[in-house]
Amino acid sequence: MKDVIFDDFQNSVNESLLRHRSILDIMTKLQESESRINRAVAKSVTYCGCVQIEAKKQNAADNCNDMDVEELEHCLQTHIKGSPCENCRDVIEREIGNNLFYLASLCNLLDLNLYDILLKEYDNINTLGKYTLR
Template sequence: MSDLRNAITDEFQYTVDNLLVRNKSILDQLTKYQDSCARVNRTIAKAVTHCGCIQINSQKQKYPEDDSDMSLEDLKLIMNDHLEGKLCDNCRDFIEKEMGRNLFYLASLCNTLDLNLYDILLKELDRVQMLGKFTLR
C-alpha cells in the first residue's frame, strides 16, 4: 500500500511538473499557492454564508478548572471544533476542487525547489508520530 501511495504522489508531482508552463517562476508559484490557500478559506466561508450547510458557532474553549486528573485524550474529546452541520455535496465538491488546486501549487513549489512531496509527507508523519501528543497543534 505504501508503494501505491508513493506512486500516486510521485505521479501527481510529475504531472504538475509537465503541466506548469506559465507560472514557472518561484515568485508566481508562491503567489499562486498563497492565492489557493485564500480560495480554500473563502470556499469554506461560502459554505457558511451562502449555502448554510454548515455553521460556525465560535466561543472561547472551555477547560475544566481542575484538569489534573484529565488525560490528553479526555481533553481532546471536550475540545470543540465550533462547526455544526455537514457539508452538502455541492460545497464538498467546491472545497475539494480548491484543495486540489492548493495541492497543485504545493507540488509546483516542491518541483522548483527539488523536493519530493511524498518524502515531505513521510517526514512530517514520522515527526508527529514520534512527538505524539507533545506536538499539540
Template sequence: MKDIIIDDFQNAVSESLIRHKSILDIMTKLGESQARINRAIAKSATNCGCIKIDVEKQKLPQDCSLEDAAKILSHQIKGKLCDNCREVLEDEIGTELYYLAALCEALNLNLFDILLKEYKNVTTLGKFSLL
C-alpha cells in the same frame, strides 16, 4: 504504491506547469489557493448555510489530560457540507495540492518524502507533536 502516486502527481505538475513556473508565481498562487479554500468554507456557512461555525473560547478543566482534551475540544462546526460545497472545497484543495507540488518541484524537494517525514513525526510524537 502510494509513494508512486504522489511522485507521479508531482511529476505531472512539473510537466504541466508553464504559465506560473516562476517561484514568485508559485508562491502567490499557493497563497491565493489558500484564500480560496478559506472563502469556500466561509461561503458554506454564510451563503449556503449547510454548516454553521459556532466559535467560542474552548475551556478545559485545569487537571485535563491530553487524552481528555482531545475528546472535549471540537472543530466548532455544526452541520455537514452539502454536495455542492463539498465539491467546491475538494476543487480548491486540489488546486492547493497542485501548487504545493509545484513549490516542491521548483525547490527540488520531494513531496512524498516531506509527507513521510511529517507522518513519522506525528505518529512518533502523537499529541505532543503540536504542543
C-alpha cells in the same frame, strides 16, 4: 504503491505548469489557493448554510485543568455544526486540489519530494502523537 501516486502527481504537475514557473508566481498562487479554500468554507456557511459555525471561547483552562493530553480532544470544540452539502464539498475539494497543485509546484522548483515530506511529517506525528500539540 502510494509513493508512485505522489511521484506521478508531482511529475504531472511539473509537466503541466507552463505560465507560473517563477518561484514568486508559485508562492503567490499557493497563498491565493489557500485563500480560496477559506472562501469556499466561508461560503458553505454564509451562502449555502449547510455548515454553521458556533464559535465561543474554548474552556480548556476551566474544564480541562486536571486532564492529560490524551483527554484534551474531548474537551476542545471544533465550533462546526453540520457538514458540507455535495455542492459545497465539490467546491472545497476542487480548491484543495488546486492548493495541492501549487504545493507540488513549489516542491518541484525547490527540488523537494512531496512524498518524502509527507512521510517525515507522518513519522513525526506517529512518534510524538498528541504531544506535537498543533
